[in-house]
Amino acid sequence: MKNQWIEFLSGRVTVKVSGRGIERFLNVLIRNGLMVWNVKRHGTETITFTMRLKDALKIRHYARDRDCSISFLKRAGMPFLFKRLLKNSGFAVGALLFLMIILLLSNVIWGIEIKGAKPATEYQIRKELDKLGVKIGKIQFFVDNVEGIQRKLTNNVGNLTWVGVELKGTTYQLQVVEKKEPEKPEQLAPRNLVAKKKAIIANMYVETGQKMVDIHDHVEAGQVLVSGIIGREGQQVAAVGEVWGETWYRSHVELPLKTNFFVFNGKEKRKHTLVIGNLVIPIWGFGQPEFKEYESEINLKKIKFLKWELPISIGNETLRAREETTRTYTKEEAEKIAVELAKNKIKTGMDEEAIIKDEKILHKELKDDKVILDIHFKIIENIAVGQPIPKETPE
Numbered sequence: 001m002k003n004q005w006i007e008f009l010s011g012r013v014t015v016k017v018s019g020r021g022i023e024r025f026l027n028v029l030i031r032n033g034l035m036v037w038n039v040k041r042h043g044t045e046t047i048t049f050t051m052r053l054k055d056a057l058k059i060r061h062y063a064r065d066r067d068c069s070i071s072f073l074k075r076a077g078m079p080f081l082f083k084r085l086l087k088n089s090g091f092a093v094g095a096l097l098f099l100m101i102i103l104l105l106s107n108v109i110w111g112i113e114i115k116g117a118k119p120a121t122e123y124q125i126r127k128e129l130d131k132l133g134v135k136i137g138k139i140q141f142f143v144d145n146v147e148g149i150q151r152k153l154t155n156n157v158g159n160l161t162w163v164g165v166e167l168k169g170t171t172y173q174l175q176v177v178e179k180k181e182p183e184k185p186e187q188l189a190p191r192n193l194v195a196k197k198k199a200i201i202a203n204m205y206v207e208t209g210q211k212m213v214d215i216h217d218h219v220e221a222g223q224v225l226v227s228g229i230i231g232r233e234g235q236q237v238a239a240v241g242e243v244w245g246e247t248w249y250r251s252h253v254e255l256p257l258k259t260n261f262f263v264f265n266g267k268e269k270r271k272h273t274l275v276i277g278n279l280v281i282p283i284w285g286f287g288q289p290e291f292k293e294y295e296s297e298i299n300l301k302k303i304k305f306l307k308w309e310l311p312i313s314i315g316n317e318t319l320r321a322r323e324e325t326t327r328t329y330t331k332e333e334a335e336k337i338a339v340e341l342a343k344n345k346i347k348t349g350m351d352e353e354a355i356i357k358d359e360k361i362l363h364k365e366l367k368d369d370k371v372i373l374d375i376h377f378k379i380i381e382n383i384a385v386g387q388p389i390p391k392e393t394p395e
Contacts, residue, residue: 011053011077014038018046019068028062029055053079106304109138111171121178124157134172141301141314146172169307188238193226193384195219199245202380209239219245219383228389236389243384246357249377251342255334257369259327267291267321275300275313291321334371335364342375354381 017025022045029036029051039049051059056072063070085092112129114122129135132152133143144152149172150165157163164175193209201217209226213219228239271285297320300313329337343356356379363374 008076009078011075011079012050013053013056013072013076014048014050014074015056015059016046016048016071016073017063017068018071020045021067022047025063025068029059032062034058034062048073053077103303103305104139106170106306107140109134109136109140109143109170109172112136112174113171114174114176117174117176117178121157121159121176124159125153125163125174125176128153128156140167140170145299145301169304188240188386190228190236190389191238191386192224192228192389193239193241193243194387195221195223195225195243195245195383196385197221197245197247197383199247199383201225201243202246203244204241205243206239206241208237209241213243225384239386241384242382244380245383247379247381247383249346249379250362251346251373251375251377253338253342253345253373253375255329255338255341255371255373257329257331257334257366257371260324261327262293262295262322262324264295265321265323269294269319271315271317271319273315273317275315277311280315285317289319289321293322293324294319295322296320329371331366331371335361335373338371338373339375342373342377346377346379350379350381354379 019025026036026039026047026049034051034055036049036051039047041047053075059070112126112134114125117125129149132149134149143149146165146167150163153163153165153174154160159179160176161179162177166173166175198220199218201213201215201219204211204213204215204225206226209228210230212224212227219225225243226239226241228237229235230237267290269285269289272283274281274283297318299316299318301316302309303312303314304310339359339361343359346356347354356377358378360376361373362376363372365372
């Protein structure tokens with residue numbers, strides 16, 4: 001099997017020899033190291049055999065004085081196959097160029113559709129898309145992926161609430177949701193304002209309704225702060241207002257004095273690859289990066305042929321160098337930062353307008369290289385929530 005492959009790569013020729021001294025001619029060939037096989041006799045003065053192409057080029061030299069005539073019947077192997085390909089290279093090159101042009105045109109942006117936007121907003125979106133390089137005639141490999149386009153449009157076009165970007169074939173389709181105008185005031189049903197938690201009243205603003213508590217009063221959760229029943233006739237209205245009360249929270253925080261973490265140092269290496277199924281073929285950026293610690297970010301872009309996605313992708317991999325660093329706090333620094341962490345944790349569960357009035361460390365200790373704090377917070381926040389006025393049951 002191995003010899004057959006070698007013969008195919010080097011080329012082989014079927015030779016016809018006619019004459020009286022064909023046996024002596026064969027012996028001369030063999031004595032001079034020329035390999036022959038598949039020797040067949042055709043009559044008394046004709047034989048055929050197969051030999052290597054490089055040996056066939058020498059055969060006429062040995063046949064001059066042997067009273068033999070030589071002709072070549074069949075040629076096979078890579079050299080002859082390559083020669084035939086060269087003769088038909090025009091057709092092959094044309095077909096290859098045609099496929100490459102179709103492949104290129106299948107990965108060009110030919111359409112941008114925007115739905116759900118007013119004309120003024122659509123104009124702003126198209127202007128921003130031009131800045132991002134998303135325009136008709138641009139090759140898709142040189143623009144951001146749909147997630148990046150969506151994020152940048154949302155950040156840069158002010159009157160967008162949400163925009164969805166989808167690439168279908170060679171067309172970008174954008175679905176837009178614009179910011180709505182301020183809604184009309186909601187028509188509220190008759191209600192009271194009650195306390196959502198235990199507190200001491202710090203301040204009040206009542207727009208509609210009857211005050212039931214005063215500043216510095218201590219109230220319990222569920223207690224009526226502003227009644228929606230006013231006047232002697234007992235008219236029912238929707239109580240509207242704000243009641244600010246002093247509330248209390250307790251937080252437990254643990255912060256290590258020493259923390260190890262990674263930071264990027266600005267160095268990076270880019271690699272470009274051709275991905276065919278599970279096979280990754282490097283195109284540019286060979287070898288390993290100079291830095292040992294890094295994080296990898298891979299972005300794959302599918303190659304399309306007409307409307308079909310091929311199992312072929314262009315991969316862009318960015319390797320960002322990182323360094324391990326150690327952050328060390330003194331005990332005083334750790335306490336200060338732990339208090340700030342506790343404040344931020346408290347604020348996440350409260351209204352934006354809530355104010356931290358005071359904090360007091362109830363307990364602190366240093367254990368296992370960690371600062372452990374229990375902190376008591378006084379918060380000023382709006383404690384009023386609406387509650388429907390209960391219907392009176394007939395006696």
